[in-house]
Amino acid sequence: MKISESEVQKMKLKGKPKCLTCGNPLSFVYDGAKGYTSMKCLRCKQEFLVNLETLEVKKITKVC
Numbered sequence: 001m002k003i004s005e006s007e008v009q010k011m012k013l014k015g016k017p018k019c020l021t022c023g024n025p026l027s028f029v030y031d032g033a034k035g036y037t038s039m040k041c042l043r044c045k046q047e048f049l050v051n052l053e054t055l056e057v058k059k060i061t062k063v064c
């Protein structure tokens with residue numbers, strides 16, 4: 001499955017959840033997204049849980 005960049009740009013962007021640690025954008029969320037997803041910051045490697053409906057970002061802490 002493929003989608004062109006211009007087709008993606010036509011989609012309505014809902015927001016860009018950002019890393020709570022370094023402020024790096026984690027990903028682009030498009031309109032209609034629901035539920036939760038986990039994302040890893042490419043810069044500081046911290047993992048986050050993102051609520052796709054509210055764009056709320058929560059840091060996933062590791063229990064050791």
Ligand SMILES: [Zn+2]
Nearest residue numbers: 019022041044
């Ligand atoms: Zn980060």
